[in-house]
Amino acid sequence: MDPRIFLLALATFATGTAENIVIGILPDVAAGLGVSLxxxxxxxxxxxxxxxxxxxxALVLTRRMERKTILALALALFIASNLVAALSPGIAVLFAARVAMAAASATVCLVATMLAVELAGPDRRGRAIGLIFMGISGSMVLGVxxxxxxxxxFGWRSVFVALALLAVLILSVCQLFLPVSGRRPRDVPGxxxxxGALRLISGQLVSILMIGGHFVLFAYLAPYAVDAVGFDADKLVPIFVTFGAAGVSGGYLGGWLTDIVxxxxAILVVPLAYLAVLxxxxxxxxxxxxxxxxxxxxxxISWMISPVVQSFLISAGPDTAEAGVSLNLSAMHVGVALGTAIGGLALERGSTAALPWTGAVLAALAVVASLVAAWRVADKPRRPAIEV
Known part of the structure; x- marks a missing residue:
């Protein structure tokens, strides 16, 4: 595997950490700015x-730009927005900084995935995408x-300074070692x-439904582990770290599986296996x-699905591969929101014991969507439109 792909994974780790970092420092931020939790x-x-x-x-706005340049500009915006967050005098400025931070993070994740596919070549495409998602999942395990x-x-503001410094280092190394992309300016994404392609929309639904089924339980895993399983509250941190480490491995294994089978x-096997475990x-x-x-x-298994679906979208719809990957990044966040909301309703109207069963309903729908996605799709590898 090209070592520069690990550099791209580090970029997604840094920008991915920014998404959930506030969860861990929430009381400090609220107290520091004088606002409610x-x-x-x-x-x-x-x-x-x-x-x-x-x-x-991001895909539409940057279609006339070379990928290494897009990555550099996105990292620069990420650096600037974190510095603004560190210096923010009030919650309104911090909200604005978070918006810019998120836009930069989305662009980095999208471009890093495309560059990783370029550098890896068709035979290792899945594993390259898997490494990128190891960076994203690793940000949740280690970053927070x-x-x-x-x-x-050092205080909550220093967290944003640290993210900015890490991004400066990554940007510097990227400028030194990443090649200028061979891609030419692209037309408007498809x-x-x-x-209009049922198999591709079904593939996106696999992401939404399976991630949704995951977050029905994961978002409320702490009360489930205490109430339904009987763990002491003081044991939750090592439990979450253990689960997180398993999730990081899933990112790579999902990509590896698509290269092997x-x-x-893979898009048929993973949702079915996930449903069985759930x-x-x-x-x-x-x-x-x-x-x-x-x-x-x-x-x-839950973290295997993203590289599996993205590899499927590239192989099944090579002429809309970039559009598919960008939409899938959005689909992942829709799944998080859907699962968290449904899990909250299940918890409010039932009990923690209802969470796995509720998640299983969404996971079963993901299995159905995977069957539709795989229907009439050629099993032989196809050369994607994002090749160089």
Whole structure:
């Protein structure tokens, strides 16, 4: 694997950390700016919403630009917005900085994926995408705890300074070692053609529904682990770190699987395996050790789906590959919002025990969508439109 792909994964790690970093330092931010926890919590919501909207827009706005240049400009915007966040005198300025931060993050994730595919070549495309998603998932496992540690030592504003400094380092190394992309200016992305293809829309639904099913439980995993399984609250941090580490491995394994068995087969296998594991969770909840082992498998499979779907979209719709990848980045955030909202309703109207069963309904719908997506799609590799 080209080592420069690891550099691109590091870029997605840095920008991905910015999305959830406020969760870990929320009380400090709220107290520092004199606002409520509820209002400060919206800093994460506005980031996710902006990210979902910015990913497709970035592809349109930058279609006449070379990819290395786009990456450099996006990292520069990320650096500037983090410095503004660090210096923000009030919540309004911090909200504005978060919007710019999210737009930059969406652009970095999109361009890093495309550059990774360029550098890897068709035979290692899936693994390249998997490495990029290891950067994204790693930001949730390592980035948030690191931010909490920095905040405890130097204050919450130093967290944004640290992100800016990391991005400066990444930008400098990218300028030195990344090649100028061989891509020429592109036409307007094929969003209309993408939306007109049932198999591609079904592939996007696999992401939304499976990630939604994941977040039905994951967003409320702490109360489930305490109430349904019986863990002590003081054991939740190592439990979450363990699950997170399993999730990081899933990002790479998903890409590896598509290279080994083809994206069409992978998009059929992964949702079905995820549904099976999710249905087994209630039975394992009475056995803490079995629950931990099963949840590690659950976390791993849940992170496999993004590289699987993106590889499928590239191979099944090569003429709309860039549009498909950008829309899939948005679909992931739609899934997070959908699952969190449905999980909250299930928790409010039922109990924590209802969460896995509710998530399984969405996962079952993801299996149906995967069958539709794979229907009549050729199993042989096809050369994507994003090749060089």
């Amino acid at each position: 509820g209002l400060a919590g919206q800093l994460t919501a506005v980031f996710s919403l902006t990210f979902a909207l910015a990913a497709p827009a 705890p690191a931010g909490m540690l920095i905040s405890s030592l 969003y209309r053609r993408h939306f 083809t994206p069409r087969t 249905l087994a969770i209630p039975a394992a909840s009475s056995m803490p050790l079995a629950f931990l082992g099963l949840m590690m498998v659950w976390a791993c």
